[in-house]
Amino acid sequence: MHTHASLPDTLYLRIADAMARQIRTGTLSRGERIPSVRNLAHQHGVSQSTVVQAYRTLEDARLIEARPRSGYFVAARPPQLPEPDTSRPPKRSVSVGISAMASKMMSVAHHPDYVSFGAACPDAALFAQDRVRRAVSRATQRHRATLCQYPFGPGDESLRKAIARHALRMGCHVNADDVIVTSSCLESITLCLRSVTKPGDVVALESPTYYGFLEILESLGLRALEIPTHPRTGLSLDALQLALDTQPVKAILAVPTLSNPLGCSMPLAERKRLAQMVARHQVPLIEDVLYNDLCEDDDRRRAVQSFDTGGQVMLCGSFSKTIAPGLRLGWIAAPGRTERLQRMKSATSGSETVMLQRALADLLTQPGIEAGYRQLRGVVAARMDEARALISRHFPKGTRMTSPSGGFILWLELPGEVDTVELFHTCLEEHICIAPGSLFSTNDRFKRCMRLGLGGKWGEAERRALARVGKLAAELMATSP
Structure with missing residues (x-):
């Protein structure tokens, strides 16, 4: 990822992003002529060079093409194959065994x-490797003494504050004291599951679902109840409601934004409905927000937790898909459950390296992210x-x-x-x-x-x-x- 701090760069990317969204949603049709550089510059109140940069970005993405003496046009889009049907998993929970x-x-x-x-x-x-290296180097120089000290507690305060600010982008108002730093998003999910279930309990999740989730359930002796899932709109809440009414579901594990492997994203109204559902049934929802920043739709980056009024939603994430996979740091934000989760974290893997936490905090707070x-x-x-x-x-x-x-x-x-x-x-x-x-x-x-x-x-x-x-x-x- 290449971040840009200056205002002109931010402007050209905003213009390119807005037009790319219009093209991908069909608002601008293939072959359609788009505004000239001069007209679009006047429309947005920016310089022509800024528009030229935006159009070059769209050309690189193969979304538009320049035609000599004619201007810019929306490029031909790849043909769309039909999407798979909504999944139809078994109606009963089963034990898990896919590790081999x-x-x-x-x-x-x-x-x-x-x-x-x-x-x-x-x-x-895909990432700004020099920027990451500089952040790690700065952290090493400024906090080198921490390499010879055991880290303790829920995580470095600067990183927990940066994560709390990051959660605001998903509509979540999280106190830094409620954030726990982990080694990965998967560890976050494992800790959350351990905190609300015991072996033999039933966990509802999407179908198909990420195989890593199934491996976690297998390791914890939990039973998987797969819920029908639409390839665009995600988890069927009607099917989930039936499961909650008829089966002993102890937790729900879901990826409302860009689920793995379907890539589906739940509509905003359904996210609110899901939050109300778990509050009514008093069943904890473990929400994986790992991919939220990769979603093109602003509304579908909003977390279910942003609608949570009863403390039932436990937010789990990391920055391994968007900033620096090699730092291997995740996080949990679960107000009301922090103390129990922190005790479990301390008893199993302890705290994470302070130097890497400071480097990630540096990256998260830099301008241009x-x-x-x-x-x-x-x-x-x-x-x-x-x-x-x-x-x-x-x-x-x-x-x-x-x-x-x-x-x-x-x-x-x-x-x-x-x-x-x-x-x-x-x-x-x-x-x-x-x-x-x-x-x-x-x-x-x-x-x-x-x-x-x-x-x-x-x-x-x-x-x-x-x-x-x-x-x-x-x-x-x-x-x-």
Whole structure:
């Protein structure tokens, strides 16, 4: 992510972001002429050079194109494949056991000899690496004594204050004293689950869901109750209501913004309804906000916790997808539950390295962070458009595909009876890694599906590999009964 501190840079990114949103939502149609540099500069009250920068950004994202002596036009958009149907998971909770398959996939997902679409991890090139290094260097120089001291407590005060300010962007008014710094978002979720459940309890969650959540449930001896989930609007609250009325649900684990693997984002009214639902039933909701800053829609970055009036929503996040994956720091904001969570944290993993916390606090409070988020969203969106176009051309006819409003994950459903576990092994033979759909559920309902993580390296090798996955899928379809 490249952040920009100066006002002109902020202006050009704001203009580019607003126009990109109009293009992606269809307000500006493909082939439509857009305002000239002079007219748009006059419209926004900015210099023509600022508009030129905005248009260059949109050209780089392949959203507009310049035509000699004619001006700028909206570029052709990739064809849209139909999206998958709402999931239909089993109606009863089940025990979990997927660790072996997940370990196999992750063992190659980060291997340098493989082209990987298996992991949902962003490439280092997407981030301002020099800025991160300078922040770590400053923290090392100013707080080097902390490297020889045991860290104690809920986290460094400067970072907890920065996280509390960050939560305001999601509509949440969090006191810094209610923030606990953790080693990752997954540790945050694990601690929250441990604080409100015991082995054998039922946890409701999206279907399909992130396999890491299933691994946590498995390790804690919890039962998973998968709730039908729409690929655009997320968790079915009607189905969740039925589950709360008929089954002993002790906690809900959800990703309302850009869920993994579907990339769905819950509408604002549904977020408010979900907060009211958990308050009425007195069932804690563990809300993962890891991807919120990657969402293109402002309303859908707002957290469910912002509507919480009864202290039932526990907010979990990190900055590993937007600022610096290598710092490996997460956080919890759960007013009313802080003391218990902190005791559990202290008893298991202790506190995090103060130097890294100070470096992250430095990064979060630098000017231009909003501009950096916008630029990151733009770069990733252009890549996703390109990937969707490749999939439309090279994957079997009848393939269904999600179209998330941000992020770098796509969920595909293949036609016919192709088992993506078999496709996974076939791809491995050609040093390509995908994530088979069976990883994301407690049953085989998604065996024709796969998740593609497109946040890693992206170049000609990756484009060829993505097209090759489509061809291998077609070959498997031709030989399946």
